[in-house]
Amino acid sequence: xxxxxxxxxxxxxxxxxxxxxxxxxxxxTKGEIFALLGPNGAGKTTLISxxxxxxxxxxxxxxxxxxxxVRDYRAARATIGLVPQELSTDMFETVWATVSFSRGLFGxxxxxxxxxxxxxxxxxxxxxxxxxxxxSGGMKRRVLIAKALAHEPTILFLDEPTAGVDVExxxxxxELVRRLRDDGVTIILTxxxxxxxxxxxxxxxxxxxxxxxxxxxxxxxxxxxxxxQLTVHLVEPLAAIPAELADWPLTLAPDGLALDFTFDxxxxxxxxxxxxRRLSDLGLGFKDLNTRQSSLEDIxxxxxxxxxxxxx
Amino acid sequence: MQSLxxxxxxxxxxxxxxxxxxxxxxxxxxGVAYGxxxxxxxxxxxxxxxxISNGSFGIYMPRFTGxxxxxxxxxxxxxxxxLAYVGAAATKSVVLGLVILAxxxxxxxxxxxxxxxxIAFLLLTATTFSLFGFIIGLWAESFxxxxxxxxxxxxxxxxxxxxxxxxxxxxxxxxxxxxxxxxVYLISGFRxxxxxxxxxxxxxxxxxxxAFFFVCLGVVRWMFATGYRLKS
Ligand SMILES: Nc1ncnc2c1ncn2[C@@H]1O[C@H](COP(=O)(O)OP(=O)(O)O)[C@@H](O)[C@H]1O
Ligand SMILES: [Mg+2]
Numbered sequence: 001x002x003x004x005x006x007x008x009x010x011x012x013x014x015x016x017x018x019x020x021x022x023x024x025x026x027x028x029t030k031g032e033i034f035a036l037l038g039p040n041g042a043g044k045t046t047l048i049s050x051x052x053x054x055x056x057x058x059x060x061x062x063x064x065x066x067x068x069x070v071r072d073y074r075a076a077r078a079t080i081g082l083v084p085q086e087l088s089t090d091m092f093e094t095v096w097a098t099v100s101f102s103r104g105l106f107g108x109x110x111x112x113x114x115x116x117x118x119x120x121x122x123x124x125x126x127x128x129x130x131x132x133x134x135x136s137g138g139m140k141r142r143v144l145i146a147k148a149l150a151h152e153p154t155i156l157f158l159d160e161p162t163a164g165v166d167v168e169x170x171x172x173x174x175e176l177v178r179r180l181r182d183d184g185v186t187i188i189l190t191x192x193x194x195x196x197x198x199x200x201x202x203x204x205x206x207x208x209x210x211x212x213x214x215x216x217x218x219x220x221x222x223x224x225x226x227x228x229q230l231t232v233h234l235v236e237p238l239a240a241i242p243a244e245l246a247d248w249p250l251t252l253a254p255d256g257l258a259l260d261f262t263f264d265x266x267x268x269x270x271x272x273x274x275x276x277r278r279l280s281d282l283g284l285g286f287k288d289l290n291t292r293q294s295s296l297e298d299i300x301x302x303x304x305x306x307x308x309x310x311x312x
Numbered sequence: 313m314q315s316l317x318x319x320x321x322x323x324x325x326x327x328x329x330x331x332x333x334x335x336x337x338x339x340x341x342x343g344v345a346y347g348x349x350x351x352x353x354x355x356x357x358x359x360x361x362x363x364i365s366n367g368s369f370g371i372y373m374p375r376f377t378g379x380x381x382x383x384x385x386x387x388x389x390x391x392x393x394x395l396a397y398v399g400a401a402a403t404k405s406v407v408l409g410l411v412i413l414a415x416x417x418x419x420x421x422x423x424x425x426x427x428x429x430x431i432a433f434l435l436l437t438a439t440t441f442s443l444f445g446f447i448i449g450l451w452a453e454s455f456x457x458x459x460x461x462x463x464x465x466x467x468x469x470x471x472x473x474x475x476x477x478x479x480x481x482x483x484x485x486x487x488x489x490x491x492x493x494x495x496v497y498l499i500s501g502f503r504x505x506x507x508x509x510x511x512x513x514x515x516x517x518x519x520x521x522x523a524f525f526f527v528c529l530g531v532v533r534w535m536f537a538t539g540y541r542l543k544s
Binding site: 014015052053055056073075076078082084086090105107147 | 377378379382383384386387389539543
């Protein structure tokens with residue numbers, strides 16, 4: 001099947017000389033939820049902005065539903081909806097007016113029934129005659145989503161949709177995203193939270209310093225990357241890891257007072273209790289335990305070093 | 313509503329101050345009663361300043377608040393965006409010009425010799441300066457910059473542009489200097505459409521206004537082609 005979005009060799013160097021994207025290749029399948037995961041400054045917004053026509057690419061091409069976003073921008077942009085990262089809305093318009101305006105701006109005939117449906121889905125219908133400036137931050141974000149959906153896009157971009165959002169809106173948003181996916185809308189969202197990508201996405205792309213480091217189905221990626229580390233602080237220092245524990249993936253701290261155990265997050269229930277039992281069987285007393293989930297940073301470090309090793 | 317009441321009051325004040333205070337001492341200019349003589353100039357002043365401020369605020373505000381993203385991501389051509397913004401700004405100021413004209417007619421006998429030319433000058437000036445305002449609104453990076461050109465350049469030029477006097481009344485040196493002021497041509501041509509009296513030929517007026525219009529159009533074209541201040 002032809003990808004709904006096809007990005008090839010996309011690079012962007014800003015006027016400042018900063019290389020925000022480095023030859024990015026990415027294909028998005030119709031109807032999937034794709035999460036672009038990366039820390040601040042990785043180039044997520046730049047990538048989205050190029051697809052949407054807000055930033056001009058330095059090189060490379062983007063096809064949205066088969067239409068080149070630069071040469072055939074009308075057809076391409078008509079299929080795309082964007083919820084930007086920043087909360088920017090007209091202050092003096094009413095909710096209804098601004099959403100209807102968005103629909104018209106994207107070349108759609110007025111359709112009050114559809115606008116009503118979108119507003120109801122976002123719990124905005126009661127506020128339809130309110131001026132946007134009187135709404136709370138969460139409500140404003142809902143308005144931005146309604147605007148993005150006003151022209152019935154087939155590709156929806158959500159740039160950091162849950163940054164600074166309350167629990168209720170977050171839950172509503174994920175519900176909406178799933179419903180849209182069921183309607184056949186392709187959704188691409190950016191985030192710098194691993195658990196968010198994990199919760200929502202079918203596939204995850206990891207981006208750092210402008211390079212797309214990997215693209216993987218969520219399950220596989222979580223297996224690969226979702227490492228946990230348990231540190232056992234011992235009462236008595238050990239000179240070496242006891243032979244009885246040789247088949248465990250353990251490392252001993254230089255002072256001999258701490259054992260690090262690294263395991264897959266999935267194996268949690270099996271590994272940790274078993275290790276504890278083995279330790280007490282061996283008469284190794286410990287005074288403290290702590291566990292640590294691999295952070296995004298750790299993942300990048302491991303991915304980058306992995307790639308470096310493969311290249312060699 | 314407010315945007316129409318204000319100019320009506322301002323115009324009335326102008327007539328009280330200029331019309332009665334100065335007009336009583338300067339009865340006629342070029343055979344036209346002073347009060348009536350200043351009407352075209354007054355309208356032009358408002359059209360110029362309103363077009364520039366409508367045009368510049370219209371595009372600066374979305375840039376400032378960030379809502380410009382929607383325009384940039386919409387399936388519309390740059391020329392359509394310009395038409396929409398400049399068209400809206402120009403329409404507003406033309407309506408304003410007509411309101412001032414109607415208000416003036418309550419105070420002084422206004423006579424329009426060439427209504428079609430009058431409308432043509434009105435439209436051309438409103439469009440040209442809305443376009444000019446649009447350029448300022450794209451260029452400006454702050455509210456200060458947004459105000460500085462209208463304040464430092466346009467306001468002096470309009471007040472020295474012969475709105476309240478005929479440049480024939482000036483000493484020769486100042487007359488020559490005034491001819492370098494583009495606003496003189498606008499006001500002169502517009503006044504000709506009322507009273508058939510003008511400082512410079514109406515053809516020259518028209519040519520100058522058109523020239524400025526095309527310069528602005530060229531600048532906007534360049535801005536959109538390069539993505540100036542809109543796209544990085
Ligand atoms: N308009 C711009 N001009 C210059 N540099 C920019 C511009 N926009 C973003 N950048 C830089 O490009 C890099 C990527 O930014 P961005 O795409 O916003 O990252 P993300 O959305 O992943 O946080 C950052 O280093 C940022 O400072
Ligand atoms: Mg971003």
